[in-house]
Amino acid sequence: MVRRFSTTAPESAKALLGERLKFPSGKYAQNRFLKAALTEMLSVFDPSNPKVNGVPTQEILNVYDKWGNGKFGLILTGNVQVSPVHLEAPGNAMIFKEGETPARREAYTKWAQTIKQDGALAVVQLSHGGRQTPITVNTTPFSASDVKLEKEVRFLGFGKPIPLTVEQIKTEVIDRFVYAAKYAYETGFDGVQLHGAHGYLLAQFTSPTTNKRTDQYGGSIANRQRIILEIYEAIRKEIPASTGFLIGLKTNSVEFQSEGTTVDDAIEMCKAYEKIGFDFVELSGGTYEQLAFQHIRDSTRQREAFFLEFAEKIRPVFKNTVVYLTGGFRTVNAMVDAVKTGATQGIGLGRPITAEPDLPKKILEGSVPSAIHDALDQNNFAVSLLASNTQMEQMGRNSFKEAKQDVSYGLSDFSDEETVKRFGKAIEDFIELTRVQASKGVAIPAVITFEGVKV
Numbered sequence: 276m277v278r279r280f281s282t283t284a285p286e287s288a289k290a291l292l293g294e295r296l297k298f299p300s301g302k303y304a305q306n307r308f309l310k311a312a313l314t315e316m317l318s319v320f321d322p323s324n325p326k327v328n329g330v331p332t333q334e335i336l337n338v339y340d341k342w343g344n345g346k347f348g349l350i351l352t353g354n355v356q357v358s359p360v361h362l363e364a365p366g367n368a369m370i371f372k373e374g375e376t377p378a379r380r381e382a383y384t385k386w387a388q389t390i391k392q393d394g395a396l397a398v399v400q401l402s403h404g405g406r407q408t409p410i411t412v413n414t415t416p417f418s419a420s421d422v423k424l425e426k427e428v429r430f431l432g433f434g435k436p437i438p439l440t441v442e443q444i445k446t447e448v449i450d451r452f453v454y455a456a457k458y459a460y461e462t463g464f465d466g467v468q469l470h471g472a473h474g475y476l477l478a479q480f481t482s483p484t485t486n487k488r489t490d491q492y493g494g495s496i497a498n499r500q501r502i503i504l505e506i507y508e509a510i511r512k513e514i515p516a517s518t519g520f521l522i523g524l525k526t527n528s529v530e531f532q533s534e535g536t537t538v539d540d541a542i543e544m545c546k547a548y549e550k551i552g553f554d555f556v557e558l559s560g561g562t563y564e565q566l567a568f569q570h571i572r573d574s575t576r577q578r579e580a581f582f583l584e585f586a587e588k589i590r591p592v593f594k595n596t597v598v599y600l601t602g603g604f605r606t607v608n609a610m611v612d613a614v615k616t617g618a619t620q621g622i623g624l625g626r627p628i629t630a631e632p633d634l635p636k637k638i639l640e641g642s643v644p645s646a647i648h649d650a651l652d653q654n655n656f657a658v659s660l661l662a663s664n665t666q667m668e669q670m671g672r673n674s675f676k677e678a679k680q681d682v683s684y685g686l687s688d689f690s691d692e693e694t695v696k697r698f699g700k701a702i703e704d705f706i707e708l709t710r711v712q713a714s715k716g717v718a719i720p721a722v723i724t725f726e727g728v729k730v
């Protein structure tokens with residue numbers, strides 16, 4: 276029996292969270308729930324063979340077969356990379372012109388269909404790793420400037436980045452995002468979300484920590500966010516808003532680091548996103564330098580969402596652009612409260628929906644008042660990240676039908692302390708494996724295969 280956050284959901288929750296959201300370019304999400312982007316690391320990883328590198332696998336389709344039966348309003352893919360040599364992690368899905376093949380197109384077409392089966396909108400999150408590309412993948416990645424990330428993430432370091440020239444900003448970034456957006460449109464997705472948060476390339480431009488440029492892409496807020504606005508316009512030239520194709524953005528409401536983006540910067544930038552016509556903006560925060568997926572103050576602990584106080588400040592900027600807030604939501608009460616107080620229109624969910632892929636469905640039916648309360652260390656994001664990826668790998672082992680229409684079939688229950696203890700041992704083994712492989716220069720996906728049931 277899983278353990279949940281103990282609370283009672285208000286009767287009004289089903290109707291409120293079940294409300295449709297209308298986007299400026301015309302489409303509707305069937306309710307307020309957003310499946311946040313969660314990197315799967317389950318695509319083909321073969322850097323020597325661009326034709327197959329980053330092709331989504333049957334495992335990914337199985338994962339989304341579960342979420343596609345979970346009654347989300349909008350489902351984002353995990354970060355899909357637009358440059359084959361700038362990954363967030365080995366095993367990322369990718370869309371890039373050098374990798375164009377019928378097999379890749381077929382996989383993306385099936386992916387979109389799988390997501391949409393119970394009415395969710397299917398949106399690809401497009402990203403470029405920039406300086407946050409692991410060193411085992413690229414020792415000299417591109418970035419806005421040459422500021423190296425002096426940290427290890429998933430037990431790996433990062434190379435000193437090379438600043439993009441103005442010409443390369445067009446050919447290596449804007450053109451690649453446009454190519455991938457057109458691809459998503461042609462394969463049946465309802466839209467794309469540009470990943471402008473968490474310290475990846477677009478955030479390396481918007482953040483003064485990593486943007487030391489003195490040209491038209493650095494300095495003022497308008498210059499730092501120029502690349503995002505140029506990508507938006509270049510995509511819209513190819514796919515006008517009249518098609519209904521959504522363009523969204525994930526952006527940081529705040530970065531808790533030296534010279535990081537402040538909430539006042541975020542307010543200014545969001546004014547431009549509203550003005551240019553983004554369909555939706557998902558508010559998040561933090562970077563690899565200073566992760567922010569935990570409570571920094573007790574006041575936010577009470578209201579759950581990590582970036583709530585920043586969302587409240589930013590929200591009045593948006594009139595047409597739909598706002599989602601992601602990070603920390605665990606009880607229906609907190610979700611309802613965030614919508615009622617006007618901090619957000621949509622509710623983004625990450626870790627709770629790898630533990631329970633149909634959480635929105637259960638909330639909308641009124642059968643649960645909260646997410647599963649895991650027994651993982653809440654102050655250690657790395658552990659919960661690995662746990663979520665483990666659950667995704669388990670979701671990927673069988674289709675919805677093979678799992679006898681039980682989306683939670685074979686998932687580890689991390690609300691059970693004994694399971695968490697055993698997982699701790701699996702993490703230790705995995706760290707050792709990663710280190711040994713990295714010392715040989717070999718990159719491996721950070722996916723721990725851990726128990727679960729095969730059918």
Ligand SMILES: Cc1cc2nc3c(=O)[nH]c(=O)nc-3n(C[C@H](O)[C@H](O)[C@H](O)COP(=O)(O)O)c2cc1C
Nearest residue numbers: 311312313314353354602603624625626660663664
């Ligand atoms: C396993 C895992 C993978 C993630 N991958 C991505 C990603 O690909 N893109 C992204 O924007 N955020 C990613 N995130 C961040 C989530 O989208 C979300 O912002 C974060 O987990 C906070 O939400 P939560 O508290 O509901 O989990 C990831 C988080 C986890 C746990």
